Amino acid sequence: MIQSNEADIYKTIKQAILQQKLRPNMQLVEDVIAESFGVSRTPVRNVLRRLAYEKLVTIIPHKGTFVSCPAVADAKEVFEMRRVLEAAAIRQACKRADAEQLDRLHSLIEEEHEAHAQGDMFAVLQISGDFHLKIAEVAGNSYYTRYLEELISLTYVIIAFYGYKQLMYCSSDEHTQLLHAIRQKDESIAEQLIVEHLTLIEQSLDFDEAEDVPASLVDIFKEFRSPS
Numbered sequence: 001m002i003q004s005n006e007a008d009i010y011k012t013i014k015q016a017i018l019q020q021k022l023r024p025n026m027q028l029v030e031d032v033i034a035e036s037f038g039v040s041r042t043p044v045r046n047v048l049r050r051l052a053y054e055k056l057v058t059i060i061p062h063k064g065t066f067v068s069c070p071a072v073a074d075a076k077e078v079f080e081m082r083r084v085l086e087a088a089a090i091r092q093a094c095k096r097a098d099a100e101q102l103d104r105l106h107s108l109i110e111e112e113h114e115a116h117a118q119g120d121m122f123a124v125l126q127i128s129g130d131f132h133l134k135i136a137e138v139a140g141n142s143y144y145t146r147y148l149e150e151l152i153s154l155t156y157v158i159i160a161f162y163g164y165k166q167l168m169y170c171s172s173d174e175h176t177q178l179l180h181a182i183r184q185k186d187e188s189i190a191e192q193l194i195v196e197h198l199t200l201i202e203q204s205l206d207f208d209e210a211e212d213v214p215a216s217l218v219d220i221f222k223e224f225r226s227p228s
Contacts, residue, residue, distance in 0.1 A: 024069035054153040079202040092139035
């Protein structure tokens with residue numbers, strides 16, 4: 001059997017969560033995952049710890065690891081804090097951004113366009129998060145980046161849990177507008193755009209929790225690992 005490395009296991013589980021194959025509160029059994037990927041439990045444990053750090057799963061001592069399950073109130077608080085933090089960060093980014101940083105933001109938008117064109121929504125989410133984190137990094141305050149990284153991970157969980165009322169992801173066109181405002185050093189417009197952008201994402205989520213019966217872990221991982 002082909003051995004899977006930790007990166008493969010991590011990407012597969014994260015994709016399954018984001019695509020709502022692995023549902024909130026579903027238990028991730030180490031033995032089942034290890035057998036599915038043809039590995040020992042050690043790399044599986046490492047992956048689950050990484051996912052727990054990203055808030056995608058919750059490890060409960062003596063019980064196991066479960067897909068995270070955010071309440072509606074928690075989800076709304078995450079977006080509220082993102083608006084507050086990112087509004088402040090983008091104002092600083094307008095003041096501090098240099099040519100190299102602006103070029104990197106532009107490159108991320110191009111990568112996002114390409115991922116959209118390929119229909120790789122997992123990559124779209126990842127690149128979108130990187131774009132927002134880069135703005136926080138440009139702001140020059142390490143606490144912006146540290147706290148926003150956690151909030152973005154929680155946003156992934158929220159999207160995985162609630163999904164969208166209609167197919168909609170963080171828009172690269174809106175990111176282009178944000179970049180333009182940063183280039184123009186227009187703090188007021190940049191703040192307005194980032195707040196509207198995050199509000200639109202929140203409003204697009206379907207906070208009516210759907211009840212369904214998830215497939216087994218084995219079947220889910222088989223689906224992701226089957227050749228297309």
